[in-house]
Amino acid sequence: MKNLKLYLILIVFCLISFLTTNVHAHFLWLNVHDYTPKENKIVKFSIGWGHAFYNPVGDILSGQELMKKIYLVSPDGTKIKTNAVNDFCYESASKLSSGTYLAIVNRKEGFSTKTKTGYLRQSKQGLKDVIHSRFIGMYGKAIINAGSSNQNKSLSIPTGTILELIPLTDPKNLKVGDYFKFQLLYQGKGVAEYINSTWAGFSYDNAWAFSTRTGKNGFGEIKILCSGLWVIKANHKAPYPDQAKADEYSYTSSLTFEIK
Numbered sequence: 134m135k136n137l138k139l140y141l142i143l144i145v146f147c148l149i150s151f152l153t154t155n156v157h158a159h160f161l162w163l164n165v166h167d168y169t170p171k172e173n174k175i176v177k178f179s180i181g182w183g184h185a186f187y188n189p190v191g192d193i194l195s196g197q198e199l200m201k202k203i204y205l206v207s208p209d210g211t212k213i214k215t216n217a218v219n220d221f222c223y224e225s226a227s228k229l230s231s232g233t234y235l236a237i238v239n240r241k242e243g244f245s246t247k248t249k250t251g252y253l254r255q256s257k258q259g260l261k262d263v264i265h266s267r268f269i270g271m272y273g274k275a276i277i278n279a280g281s282s283n284q285n286k287s288l289s290i291p292t293g294t295i296l297e298l299i300p301l302t303d304p305k306n307l308k309v310g311d312y313f314k315f316q317l318l319y320q321g322k323g324v325a326e327y328i329n330s331t332w333a334g335f336s337y338d339n340a341w342a343f344s345t346r347t348g349k350n351g352f353g354e355i356k357i358l359c360s361g362l363w364v365i366k367a368n369h370k371a372p373y374p375d376q377a378k379a380d381e382y383s384y385t386s387s388l389t390f391e392i393k
Contacts, residue, residue, distance in 0.1 A: 159182060159183060160182075160183075160271060160366055160368075160385045160387055161180055161181060161182050161238065161240060161271045161273050161385075161387065162180075162181040162273050162275075162364050162366075162387040162389050163178050163179075163180060163181065163236050163238055163273045163274065163275035163387075163389050164178055164179045164180070164181045164389075165177075165178040165236060165275050165277055165389070166178060166179075168275070168276070168277055168278065168362070168389075168390065168391035169277075169278050169279070169305075169391060169393070170229060170277070170279050170280075171279070171280060172229070172230060172231045172279060172280035172281075173228045173229070173230065174228060174229060174279070175224050175225055175227075175228055175229075176205070176224065176225045176229055176234075176236070176277060176279075177218065177222055177223065177224040177225075178222070178223055178224075178236055178275065179221050179222050179223070180200075180223075180238055180273065181273075199240055199241055200238065200239070200240060200241065201239040201240060201241045201242075202237060202238070202239040203215045203223055203237070203238050203239075204236075204237050205225055205229075205234050205235065205236050205237065205277075206234060206235040206237065206287050206290075206292065207229075207230075207232065207234055207287065208232030208233055208234065208282070208284040208285055208286055208287055208288075209232075209284075209286060209287065210286065210287040210290065213225055213226060213227055213229075213234075214226040214227075229277070229279040229280075230279065230280065230282075231279055231280025231281055231282035231284070232279060232280065232282045232283075232284035232285065233276065233277070233278050233279075233282075233283075233284065233285035233287075233288050233303055233305065234276075234277040234278075234279060235274055235275070235276060235277070235287065235288065235292070236274065236275040236277060237272075237273070237274055237292055238272070238273040238274075239270075239271075239272050239273075239294055240270070240271040240272070242268065242269065242270040242295075243268070243269065244256040244257075244266065244267070244268055244269075244378070244379055245266070245267050245268075245269050246260060246263060246265070246266040246267075246379070247263070247264045247265045247266070248260060248261070248262045248263055248264060249262040249264065250262065256268075256378035256379055257377075257378065257379060257380075258377055258378050265380055266378070266379040266380050267373075267379055267380060267381050267382070267383040268373055268378075268379045268381075268382050268383070269382075269383045269384070269385075270294070270295050270296065270382075270383075270384040270385070271384075271385050271386075272294040272295075272296060272297065272384075272385070272386045272387070273386075273387045273388075273389070274292075274297075274298060274300075274386070274387065274388045274389070275388070275389040275390065276288070276300060276303070276304055276388070276389070276390040278303070278304070278305040278391075283303075283305070283306075285303050285305075288300055288303060289301055291318060291321065293321075294386065295319065295320060295384050296317070296318070296319050296367065296368075296369050296384035296385065296386040297317070297318045297386055298315055298316075298317055298365055298367055298386045298387070298388040299315055299316040299317070299318060300313075300314075300315050300388060300390075301314040301315055301316060301352075302314045302315070304363075304390040304391065304392055307357055307392055308357070308360075308392070308393075309357055309358065309359060309360055309392070310356070310357065311356075311357050312354040312355065312356055312357070313354060313355050313357060313363075313365075313390075314352070314353070314354045315352075315353055315354070315355075315365065315388070316347070316350075316351045316352050316353070317347045317351040317353065317367050317369075317386070318351055319351075319369050319384070322351070323347070323348075323349065323350035323351025323352065324347065324349075324351050324369060325346065325347050325348060325349045325351070326346065326347055326351075326367055326368070326369050327344065327345075327346050327367075327368075328344065328345050328346065328347060328353055328355070328365060328366070328367050329341040329343075329344050329365070329366050329367075330342065330343045330344070330345075330355045330363060330364065330365040330366070331343070331363070331364060332358070332359050332361045332362060332363045332364075332392075333361055333362040333363075333364075334361065335359070342358055342359075343355045343356060343358060347367075357392055359392075360392045360393060361391070361392060362389065362390075362391050363389065363390055363391070363392060364387055364388065364389045365387065365388045365389075366385065366386070366387045367385070367386050367387075368383065368384070368385045368386075369383075369384050370382060370383050370384075
């Protein structure tokens with residue numbers, strides 16, 4: 134009898150673990166077609182969207198009306214415009230010279246309310262059968278190392294999003310076993326928060342290869358366990374001031390890069 138009870142407890146525990154580790158909110162990230170292009174090349178990218186990074190290649194977020202900003206930051210801090218190739222693909226408006234660039238995408242902030250009949254992009258005010266309502270913001274950033282130059286002055290300069298991952302290490306200089314250092318900012322200030330990271334191909338089932346927590350000033354690091362395409366994801370929540378409209382703020386920031 135004791136063995137049967139223990140067996141049942143283990144089954145319940147496994148079910149709870151499965152449910153809690155496989156239910157994740159969507160987030161966005163940048164899929165750069167070439168993270169290390171040669172000098173004087175146009176760079177193309179798409180916006181990844183889903184529960185898991187590259188699952189197996191991720192969904193693609195289409196609908197340009199949902200995007201607030203899509204641009205690149207050059208090594209000297211100059212903004213470079215992008216052009217939409219189609220509903221799914223974008224490209225830099227000019228060729229990239231040698232150096233380290235940031236590609237930036239910000240989805241428009243707004244309400245997302247879950248009801249018994251599905252999700253609506255509006256507050257919960259006046260709605261029936263509301264399950265949960267959030268005011269969300271989603272921000273993606275990618276590091277592009279063009280050519281052979283080590284110029285990367287703009288790499289660690291904040292771009293001003295509400296939640297932002299600031300790279301403090303250039304991935305160009307990293308190899309397997311090294312640590313990638315970063316800082317997480319919320320409203321411009323460092324914040325302590327859990328961080329998840331993984332590389333493309335590690336898991337197709339919402340698992341993360343490395344998790345950590347930033348200190349109170351927002352500084353953290355992840356260990357590079359494998360070469361390939363990496364993503365770091367952070368989420369920060371806070372109570373929404375008008376509970377008649379939403380339950381909470383929910384902001385997500387991602388950072389993608391390649392380790393050779």
